[in-house]
Amino acid sequence: MKKSSYLFTGIAILLSHIMCAVVAYNYRDMLCAIEHGGYSAPARMAFLYALPFAVAIAVCIVLAVKCHKKIKK
Numbered sequence: 001m002k003k004s005s006y007l008f009t010g011i012a013i014l015l016s017h018i019m020c021a022v023v024a025y026n027y028r029d030m031l032c033a034i035e036h037g038g039y040s041a042p043a044r045m046a047f048l049y050a051l052p053f054a055v056a057i058a059v060c061i062v063l064a065v066k067c068h069k070k071i072k073k
Helices: 002-037 043-072
Strands: none
């Protein structure tokens, strides 16, 4: 269970880093498209890409905590 706890913690950290990269890329892309491509949606719509990552990170954290609690028992 100790390995599982570390695995889920590592996955949560990795997902948070990937989320930052994806959202930053899409935000920059949206700003460029608004200026040059004529998009009408605001650039803050790029932050919607963070929602699935946030859910996955929360699930990984919950699983890591549950595995850690099973180790303590």
